[in-house]
Amino acid sequence: MIVPMYGQLFILMILLAAAVVALAVARRFRVPATLAYLTIGILLGPHGLQALEENHQVEMLAEFGVVFLMFSIGLEFSLQKLQSMRRMVFGFGAAQLLITALCAGLVTWFGYAQGWRAGLAVGLAISMSSTAIVAKMLSERFELHSRSGRQTMGVLLFQDIAVVPCLILLPALAQPTEDLPGSLALALTQAAVVMAVLVWAGQKWIRRIFDVVAHQRSEELFVLATLLLVIGLAYVTGRAGLSLALGAFIGGMLISETIYRHQVEADIRPFRDMLLGLFFITVGMQLDVSFVLANLHRLLLAVVLVVVGKGAVVFIIARLAKSTYDIALRTAAQLAQAGEFGLVLIGLAFELKLVSKDIFQVTLAAMLISMFLAPFLIERAARFSGKLVHGDWAHQAKAIHDIAVAGFGLQQHVIICGYGRTGGRIAEFLAAENIPFLALDIDPQQLKRKVPAGGRLVFGSADRAEVLQAAGLARARALVVAYPDVHSAERVVAKVRSSRADLPVIVRAPDEADVARLKKAGATEVIPEVLEGSLMIAAETLTQVGIPMGRAILRVRSARAARYASLRDYYAAAGQVEENTDPPS
Numbered sequence: 001m002i003v004p005m006y007g008q009l010f011i012l013m014i015l016l017a018a019a020v021v022a023l024a025v026a027r028r029f030r031v032p033a034t035l036a037y038l039t040i041g042i043l044l045g046p047h048g049l050q051a052l053e054e055n056h057q058v059e060m061l062a063e064f065g066v067v068f069l070m071f072s073i074g075l076e077f078s079l080q081k082l083q084s085m086r087r088m089v090f091g092f093g094a095a096q097l098l099i100t101a102l103c104a105g106l107v108t109w110f111g112y113a114q115g116w117r118a119g120l121a122v123g124l125a126i127s128m129s130s131t132a133i134v135a136k137m138l139s140e141r142f143e144l145h146s147r148s149g150r151q152t153m154g155v156l157l158f159q160d161i162a163v164v165p166c167l168i169l170l171p172a173l174a175q176p177t178e179d180l181p182g183s184l185a186l187a188l189t190q191a192a193v194v195m196a197v198l199v200w201a202g203q204k205w206i207r208r209i210f211d212v213v214a215h216q217r218s219e220e221l222f223v224l225a226t227l228l229l230v231i232g233l234a235y236v237t238g239r240a241g242l243s244l245a246l247g248a249f250i251g252g253m254l255i256s257e258t259i260y261r262h263q264v265e266a267d268i269r270p271f272r273d274m275l276l277g278l279f280f281i282t283v284g285m286q287l288d289v290s291f292v293l294a295n296l297h298r299l300l301l302a303v304v305l306v307v308v309g310k311g312a313v314v315f316i317i318a319r320l321a322k323s324t325y326d327i328a329l330r331t332a333a334q335l336a337q338a339g340e341f342g343l344v345l346i347g348l349a350f351e352l353k354l355v356s357k358d359i360f361q362v363t364l365a366a367m368l369i370s371m372f373l374a375p376f377l378i379e380r381a382a383r384f385s386g387k388l389v390h391g392d393w394a395h396q397a398k399a400i401h402d403i404a405v406a407g408f409g410l411q412q413h414v415i416i417c418g419y420g421r422t423g424g425r426i427a428e429f430l431a432a433e434n435i436p437f438l439a440l441d442i443d444p445q446q447l448k449r450k451v452p453a454g455g456r457l458v459f460g461s462a463d464r465a466e467v468l469q470a471a472g473l474a475r476a477r478a479l480v481v482a483y484p485d486v487h488s489a490e491r492v493v494a495k496v497r498s499s500r501a502d503l504p505v506i507v508r509a510p511d512e513a514d515v516a517r518l519k520k521a522g523a524t525e526v527i528p529e530v531l532e533g534s535l536m537i538a539a540e541t542l543t544q545v546g547i548p549m550g551r552a553i554l555r556v557r558s559a560r561a562a563r564y565a566s567l568r569d570y571y572a573a574a575g576q577v578e579e580n581t582d583p584p585s
Contacts, residue, residue, distance in 0.1 A: 014051060018044055019277040032133045034340065035372055037277050041284020042368075048289060063244065064234075065275035066344050070245035071230050072272055073160045074252020075265050092151055092321060093158025096335065100127040100313050107305060114359060117173050121349035122363055124166050126306055128342035129335045131156045133374050138334070148330035151318060155335055163341045167243035170345065174352035187242075194240045195250060198233065202254035210260050223267045229255075230268070245344075276340075283343050284368070292365045295358075302366035307373060311336035326385035333381030337374040338367030403470040406456040407438050410472050414438075417462035417492055418482035419446045422508055426480055427455050438471050463491040465499065473499055481507040481523075486514045490521045497522035535559055 022036035044051040105123030108114050114122075134156065138149050168191045175183035206229070213225045229251050237247030255264050292299055311332040318328035346367065350360040407413075413436040416423045423439060423446075430437045431452030440460040441447055451457045460467045462481070473479070479496055481489045489507050496505055507523040509515055515526045535556045542552035 014044070015278055015281060018281060019274070022281075023277070031375065032130075032137075033273075033277070034130065034132045034280055037280035038284040038368055038371070041281040042287050042289065043284075044281075045285030045287070047285075047287060047291075063279065064231075065272065065277070065279035066340075067234050067244050067248045068230065068268060068272035068275055069340065070163070071248035071252040071268060072265065073163075074249040074254075075256045075261055088151060088154030089158045089161075092317060093155040095317050096155050096314055097127045097159060097162055099317070100310055103309060103313065104305070107309075108359070112359060114355070118349075118355045118359060120173065121170060121354045122346065122359065124169075125342040125346040125349065125363065126310070126338060126367070128159050128163070128339040128345065129156060129310075130337055130339035130371055130374060131160065132340055133337070133371060134334050134378070137375060137378055147323065148327045148334065151321075151323070151327075151331045152334040155314075159339070159341065163344075164246055164249055166341075166345055167246060167348070170348050170352060170354065171241075174354055190240055191242055191246065194237055194242060195246075198236065198247070198250045199254065202250065203257075206251075206254050207258050210255075210258060214260065222263070226264050226267050227271070280340075280343075283347065283364075286347070287364055287368065288361050291358075291361050295362060298362050299365050299369075302362050303369050303373075306338060306366050306370045307336045307377070329381050329385045330378075333377045336377060337370040339371075342367055400460075400466055400470045403438075403440070403458050403460045403467060406458045407470060407472040410436050410438060410456075411475050412436070412477045413472060413475070415440065415462075415468070415471050415473065415476050415479045416482060417480065417489075418484075418508075419443075419449060419457055420482065420484070423480070423482035424449060426482060427452055431455055440467065440471060463488060463495060465495050468492075468495055468499065473503070476503060478504040478506065481505065483508065484510060486510065486517070490518060493518060493521040493523050 018040040019037065022040040023033055025031075026033040026036035042048055101120070101123035103123070104126040105116070105119035107119075108122040109116050109119035134152060138152065168187050169184070172184040172187040210222075210225065213222055230248050233247035233251040234244040235247070237250075238244045255261055314335045315328045315332040318331045319325075323331065343364070346355070346360065346363055349355045350357070355363070414430055416426055416437055416439040419427070419439040419441040420443075423441070427437055427439060431454050434454060437455045439451070439455060439457045440462045441457065442459060442461050447457060447459055449457070460471065462468060462471075473496065481492050483489045483492070486509065489509070493505055493507060496503060501522075504524045505522065507518050507526045509518060509526050509528045511530050512528045515528055518526045539552045539556045542555065543549055
């Protein structure tokens with residue numbers, strides 16, 4: 001008994017070491033951790049260097065990664081959120097999943113000579129996209145709230161919801177043909193009854209239980225209660241013949257309606273991320289590299305079908321939803337890959353013997369390659385869509401004409417690039433000083449905002465030289481870039497400097513790390529939001545612990561004088577006055 005135990009510990013140690021290396025490499029090269037975990041699994045698995053072997057205990061442990069992921073999805077499941085995005089989620093999202101699953105299923109059924117059950121299983125797996133990869137990239141590129149970002153997140157939300165019926169459907173499909181209708185009806189009935197009971201009981205008791213736990217003021221007890229809930233509900237649905245992940249999803253959904261949602265999400269995240277890492281490593285271990293290389297032609301065809309096929313479906317639906325060509329292209333690229341739940345579904349289908357080993361290996365390899373290609377495709381589509389926008393001459397000519405009309409007659413004005421909360425506040429200050437300004441934005445929601453007297457707000461992308469010229473760049477006294485996106489801000493500064501080297505350009509930056517980059521591009525001054533927020537918090541902290549207000553403000557001014565070159569002389573003079581008048585401590 002001792003040797004097997006040490007053998008299990010050795011395998012677990014190798015897995016954890018591999019996970020550490022994978023995550024470090026992912027952070028170093030700024031790639032999604034999911035891809036790094038999959039690569040480690042492929043390299044070290046039984047079909048690679050054979051440092052790891054398939055192990056039932058490890059696979060069971062890794063399966064809980066999916067359980068905790070579904071719990072996290074349940075925490076995000078909000079009826080209010082669905083209500084606000086219902087057309088995007090249940091319209092766009094449902095159309096994407098159904099059409100993609102149908103097309104992929106037909107290709108598998110007829111093109112690869114598989115049965116309709118295999119076609120349906122593969123189709124459902126292929127229709128899923130990667131929430132982890134796409135959401136991370138959209139967040140880094142500040143595109144979550146763009147038109148394409150909202151469409152993409154709506155589709156991903158529907159896919160997350162659709163996983164639940166898919167996890168019910170696949171086991172029913174594995175039953176004999178004559179038992180299929182009965183098995184499907186029984187599975188749906190079981191799921192409905194179990195979910196109804198759990199929701200009824202959960203709404204009645206979960207809030208009370210967490211109220212009692214929270215009153216004990218023990219972080220350890222709170223975490224234990226959360227883990228008990230996740231594993232307990234997974235056990236209940238597992239014993240009922242349903243998916244473990246279904247119970248976890250219900251638990252997350254119930255907690256999402258309580259005040260403890262955010263605390264639970266923070267407590268569960270380390271367990272989720274760790275176990276998900278193990279899950280993706282075990283998925284990578286299943287890929288037979290020698291089989292893939294021997295069937296390279298089939299694999300390449302499958303990759304093209306996945307990426308191009310999914311992309312085409314999304315592009316067509318986006319165009320039918322009246323998206324412009326550039327928005328449709330971005331959305332298509334953001335969804336043209338397989339996803340985490342797709343890997344779960346294809347693995348379950350193989351386990352249930354719905355798909356053969358050959359189809360499983362080709363599909364798994366194609367899904368993994370599509371996930372590796374996703375960051376590159378999203379980046380390239382963003383660049384190409386920008387060229388499409390620039391090529392829409394009729395639309396651009398009208399926009400430039402409108403900007404020129406709005407800027408006509410303005411002299412010594414300020415151009416504000418981006419009219420969100422930051423741009424709006426700058427406009428209020430300028431209006432209070434009777435300084436004219438012209439604000440540019442491409443977000444339809446921002447263009448509806450009220451503009452202070454003396455200012456004008458028009459549609460336009462400030463990273464184009466002709467737009468800046470139409471806005472009166474040659475006559476302006478200053479330009480402010482209020483974008484949260486550093487890439488866009490950098491492009492605007494470069495365009496301004498190519499025309500006017502003398503113009504003061506003030507740029508907003510999310511973090512200190514972006515200051516040097518924007519300064520190098522030509523910004524006169526860069527204001528990092530993190531720095532300003534930290535200075536105000538520090539000043540308030542000093543005053544609350546008894547430091548005189550004047551001295552606290554002096555500290556802030558000294559920090560600003562060291563940071564902002566254009567204000568250094570003023571802060572130095574003001575600091576001397578403050579120091580002379582500061583009351584003794």
